[in-house]
Amino acid sequence: MESFNLPLDLSKVQSALNPFLRTLYSNPIFDTLKPSNASDSIAAFLFLLSALGYTTRGRLWDKPDPCYKVWFERPQLVDGASSNKTTVSRNVAHRLDEGNYQVVIFWGSQSGTAERFAETLGRECHARLGINALVADLSDYDADTIAEISQKHLAIFILSTYGEGDPSDNATGLWDWIKRVKDQGTKVDNLRYIALGLGNSNYKYYNRVLDVVVETLDTAGARALMPPQRANDAEGATEEDFQAWKDDLFTLFRGMGYEQKTVAYQPTISVEFGEKVENYKADTMHPVSAHHQKTSLNSAIFPLTIRSSRELFTAGDRNCIHMELDLGNSDLVYKTGDHIAIWPCNPDEEIEQMLETLGLKDRRKDTLAITALDDSSKPKVPSGSTLEAALRHHLEICAPISRKTVFELAQFSPTAEAKSMLSEIGQDRVRFEKFTASRHITLARLLHIASPLEPWSALPLSFLVENLLSLQPRYYSISSSSVISPRRIAITALVVNKNVADEDGSTIHGLTSNYLLSASKLPSNAKVVTPTFQHTAGTSTEGYKVFAHVRKSKFKLPITSSTSLILIAAGTGFAPFRAFIAERAKLHALGKPVGRMLLFFGCRSPSSDYIYREELERLQETLGDKLRIVTAFSREGNDRIYVQDRVAEESETVIEMLDAGANLYICGKASMAREVDGKIEETAAQRKGLSELEVKSWTDGLKKRGKWKADVWG
Structure with missing residues (x-):
C-alpha cells in the first residue's frame, strides 16, 4: 500500500494556539508551566483537550442512550408479571398496607413445591375465605422488613430444607436475617406467624430451616398461632401433609371469624389463544430463563455445546454418561466442587399424549396470551409462547399428580363416569394411595384413564398452568477441575429408569438423565425405549447444546494442598x-x-x-x-x-x-x-x-x- 507523508508546520500550529495559550498562561498559577517551544505548546494543548473530554463525557458528548437496555430485554418480560418487579417496594410491611392484604405467604423453594403450595394456599384463602393474601417470593423482599409487619397482619412461612440443612436459594436473605436476629437479640414482638416445613427425613438435618426459623422467631418475641408442622418427602407424603396442615389452618381462620364457602374454580390468570405461528423458534432462547434469577449463588443460563460423551458402565442394563460441555465465549465460570444445573425439556411422547387428551393437537402452534388477574400471580408461561412450547419448556407435565388436583379436575369431566371416578379418588386418601401406588400417574395419564374416548375440551388452560409445576433444572456435581479444565465442564450422570409394577408394565423415566442420554447420541443399555426429545443444535461442526447454569457450592478443596x-x-x-x-x-x-x-x-x-x-x-x-x-x-x-x-x-x-x-x-x-x-x-x-x-x-x-x-x- 502506498503511504503519504503529511508534513506538520509547527510554526503555524504555534500561531493558531497563541491566543488561547496567552489567556491561559496569564493566570499566575501557570507561570512555571509556560512552554519554551512549539512542541511544548502542542503537548500542553493536547493534554488540556484530553482532560476536558474526559470530564465532560456523558454530559456534553457520548450521552447514554436511555433506550439502550431494550436491546437486552427479553420480550416476554415486557408485559409479564416479572417486569413489574422493579416498581414494587421491597419493604413487605409497606406492600401489605398498600395492597390491603391481611396475610402474607412467604415461600422458600428449591424444586418448586413450596412455591406451588404457597400459590395454592393464596388462591384458596381468597376464594374460600375472602382473605386477601400476598404470595411472596422471599427473594423479592428485604428480610429485615419482616420485623415491621404489624399485628393486624399474619405471616405464613412455607420453607424447604435441602442438602445438609441448607435453605433454598431464594431464602438466603431470610437465613441471613434470622442469624442477625439471633446474634443481635432483635425483637419482633408484633409478628404473628404460622410455619410449615418441607423436608426429607432421610437427611440428617431434616427440616432444619423450619426449626431454626421457628426457634429464632419465638425467642425474638413472635407469636406462633399454630404449632409448626413438617411435610416428609421420604414417605411420599408431602402433598397429604400439606393438605392436612391447610385443613388445620382453615379451621384456625374460621375460629378468627372468617366464613368458609364452597366456590367454583376461579382462575388467577387469563389464558387465551392467539395467532398460529408455524415456525415458532423455541430453541433460539431458552424460555425457562425468563423465570431464572441470576444471584450470588447462581449464574445466568447459557447454551453450552456438548463436546464429547462416553459410556462409563461396562456391563448391565443401565447407562452412566460422562459428558463434557464447552463454555466457549460465554461469561460462565466455575470452581472445582461447584454444581451445574441442566434445564431439560419434556419428551415428545408426553407432549403428544397431553395434546391428544385435551383435544388440542390442531392448536399446538397457536400462541397463548397470558395475563395475571391479581398482583400476586406469576404466570409460569410467558405470554406469546405456543401451546407446544408451554408443554415442552415450561411445565412439569411428567410429574405425578396430587389428590387435591384429582378432586378439582372432576368439575371439568367430559363424562359423568369420569366425574364420579375422580371425585371418589380425590375425596378418599386411602383410595388415592391405592390408585397411585402401582402406577405413575401424570396429569395426561390421569385424564386418559378417566376418559379414554372423550377429550377434556372443558378443562381451562388456566387450570392446567396453575396446577402444574414450573419445569425445574436438575443439579449435578461437576466432575472436572477448573484448574485443569477451566473452559470445559464435565458431568457424570446416571440414567434413571424405574419400573412400575402395574398391569401396563410402565416405566418412570428420569427426565433430565434421559434428556442427556438422548443429547449424547449414545445407545441405551436399558430394556425400555428411551423417550425422544427436541434438542438445540449447534453449527454444522458442533454437537447439540444444552441450557445450563452454575451454582456455587461450599464443597471445596482446602486452600492448603498439603491438607489430607x-x-x-x-x-x-x-x-x-x-x-x-x-x-x-x-x-x-x-x-x-x-x-x-x-x-x-x-x-x-x-x-x-x-x-x-x-x-x-x-x-x-x-x-x-x-x-x-x-x-x-x-x-x-x-x-x-x-x-x-x-x-x-x-x-x-x-x-x-x-x-x-x-x-x-x-x-x-x-x-x-x-x-x-x-x-x-x-x-x-x-x-x-x-x-x-x-x-x-x-x-x-x-x-x-x-x-x-x-x-x-x-
Missing part, C-alpha cells in the same frame, strides 16, 4: 472427587506438596459399574502413596459390602486423620451419608470416651470449621 483428605462416595457421588484427585495429581506433578488422600468408593460390581476405574489407576500411579483406594461392592459374591461398612472397618484411621487435621467429604445418597456419620461417631465415642452429646459437639465443631462436608441427595 478423606473422600467417601458411592456411585456417581464420586463425581466431585474425580476433580479433587485430578487437581491434587496436577499439583503433585508440578512438585507442589499434597496431602495424603483416603478414598472410599462403593458400587455394585467391579465388572460393571466401577466408573473411572482406569483413570483412578493412572492417578494412583502418579500420586503413589499419597492416594489409597478402599472399594466396596454390593453385588459381588455372596456378601453385600457397602461403603459405610468399609468406613467402619477403617474408622480408626479416619479418626486419626481427622485428629491430625484432615478434611472429610461425603458425596452420595443421604441414607448412605447418615450411615457413614453413625459409623464414625460410634468409633469416636469409643476411642475418645465421649458421651452422645460430646460426640455431637465434636462432629458439629468439625462441620462449623469446614473440616467435615457433605454433598448429598435424597
